[in-house]
Amino acid sequence: MKKLIKSSQQWVHKMASPRWFYQISGRWLPWLSLLTFVSIIIGVIWGLGFAPQDAKQGNSFRIIYIHVPASFLALVGYYIMAISGAIAIIWKIKLADVVMKSAAPIGASLTFIALLTGAVWGKPTWGTYWIWDARITSMLILFFLYLGVIVLQKAYSAQGLSNKAAALLALVGTINIPIIYKSVDWWYTLHQPATIKFTEAPSMHPDMFQPLLIMIIGFYLFYVTALIVSMRAEIIFRERNTSWVKELALNLKDKRPI
């Protein structure tokens, strides 16, 4: 048992070394990108081409296949960012710091996509691009939270300081997200406009749901791929003065056809 714990600890430490991660992720990346590409292509063609039309919304509901996975990962991404930030602060693992830094812009872009597709979807269904609805408002606030983390990160790295402060901010955000969501709910029930009804059916038909599931899996894969790509860039940047990065750069130079 002790041996097992020790070997797993060793594995964690090995995993946490940026160099090792860079090498192993280089091997994963082609497979991951292939899987991402295949699942998103299947999901898009199935969802946009073959899934049945919605009884009330016709074809416009099909944006759900982008909107739902994006909103889903926007939320998950915040927790990934905050948890890796916590790991970076508590155990001082370098790699977790890299995860947290790379996760912020990806999460922010997904939140933005969710807001944008929501607006495009809102026009044919509700007749307006934007309404101050509880869910939209919470998503907007999530976007602001992401922006705060990114802005703080940028400010710190511009001055050559570590971005632990951004990790701390992300952590405070996780405590506050439930409070913000509850308060937005309360605010919305007070001002609820009477004209808007959610046309979503309580349960989705399996023919519509299956492509959505594939899209969600595809977005997860995309998230991981994008995260790894930007983590690799960040690792190379941070370790630019170490010998292994220099070696890597020299090898690349030799291989490049002149």
Added chain:
Amino acid sequence: MNNIGFLAILRRDLLLAVRYRGDLANPLIFFFIVIALIPLGLTPDSKELSEIAPGMLWITALLASLLSLDGLFKDDFADGTLEQIIILPQPLYFMVLAKTIVHWVVTGLPLSLLAPVLGLMLSLPETGYLPLMLSLLIGTAILSLIGSVGAALTLPLNKEGILLSLIVIPFYMPVLIFGSNMVVLAVDGLSIASPLAIMGALLALSLLISPYVTSCALRLSIYG
């Protein structure tokens, strides 16, 4: 309980605030001026003004409190006092709490006391005066507590207040919602018990968490 650090910081910061009396008035003047902008930009019609008064008073008070956050730790950081405070053999939690309390006493408290006067100028109905004051008293305390985290996080950056505002405002939203709602309920003649209870809960929670996170952030800012 031995709280020499807490009392010493409380005394020192209050004394400093009294000595630099000029700075005390700044948030109040800001509050006053921005409230004066509202009729100019929207409408001088008292009926319309009275409808937007609770929200406007709250937003302006929030901004006034936010803009004064910048100086919470700045001077102490610049002259090295903050580092001395951190290495004192006293719980940093209470010393940070003392600094935050002083911030509230010199900004939130006068803002809350001034608010009914400005409410009068925006033709807020009389039934709203006391709830406005009460909600601002509790609310600005929460704002100071949350804001101290942001002030500590942005401390080593030497940036202007705009960065601080960007990261802190999302966390201010719940306070704004319940605070302005309390005034609206009171003006409509309804019970203010539930937003009051929630504001109390938010105050208790932020009293518990904020000084602790702020201490962590201050240590980070100084020791990296």
